[in-house]
Amino acid sequence: MAKKIHEFNDMIRKLRKELFGKGPERIHTVFVDNMAVSTLYGNLTASEQFIASTPEGKEMVHAARTSLIQKHYSNHAPEGMEQLVGAKLEHLFTDIKIQEDIAVSVFIFDHNIDGENCANG
Template identity: 55%
Template sequence: MTKETGFNELIRKVRQELFGKGPERIHTTFADNMAITMLYGNLTKTEQFLVLEDHGKLVVDDARTKMIQKIYPDQFQEQIELYMDNKLLHLFSDINIEKDVAVSVFIFQDKISA
């Protein structure tokens, strides 16, 4: 298993634990000290229903983005750092609700080794 594949599985597990559903597909690229992760098929059935209305789109987008940025460092940073053998400095995350595609950029202290 490649480091990227293991990282994808860790992120899938974290997202499943956090939202009750993991992404259907994940692709991660390591570049210098960053892990850039694209996540496809993220929304739960309830979220898919909520986003049918404009207000629901805002609620789901805001909740997902803020939850990830707040809860990852509190609950999952240690797991991520252990797997990567690297200190996680920053996490940036966003989701396109209409396309059900999310991106997370993990910035680590040191260059990521394969």
Template identity: 60%
Template sequence: MNKAAAFNELIRKVRKDLFSKGPERIHTTFVDNMVICMLYGNMTPTEKFIASDPAGKDMVHAARTKMIQRAYMTDFTEQLEELMGTRLVHLFADMKVEEDIAMSVFVFEDNVQK
């Protein structure tokens, strides 16, 4: 399995464990010391229902982004660092609820394109 596929599998697993549904599709790009992931089809049917209301949309967005940032600061971080061969320094995560697209940018200490 290549590095991008292995990275995607780790991402899918942590999101499935956390939300009981992983993304339907992940597009990952390595740039210098960053890994940029676009994740499509993330929300559960319940989240989609909640997000159909403006207040619910904000609630889903806040819950998803905060939970993801917390989840990546567990033993999952060690798995990412082992796969990439360098230390994870920052994680930026956001989600466009109305389009069910999430984006995560992982910033590592060293170049990940090697």
């Protein structure tokens, strides 16, 4: 399971680096039933940190980060993600706390991806 989570995190990091020019410094992901819940630390570029130094800038960075990611994932899952977890990505919910530079993404798949709990539910 640890290898699968590591590969999942690498996909998230690679995509965010492509979209924003910088991937998260650290990612913690757990698989629970049909969800992957990822907490991402150290997301913002130096430019985004500078822009976010004002309330208006903070709103702008927040809106850009969340809407761009949701739009990208609504078009298609990252290459290999659905094959890795063995399920189709149905929804992504994401948010970021600009001041703390912490983001959370919840990936919802069409069926259970947590191999340890498959027999239970």
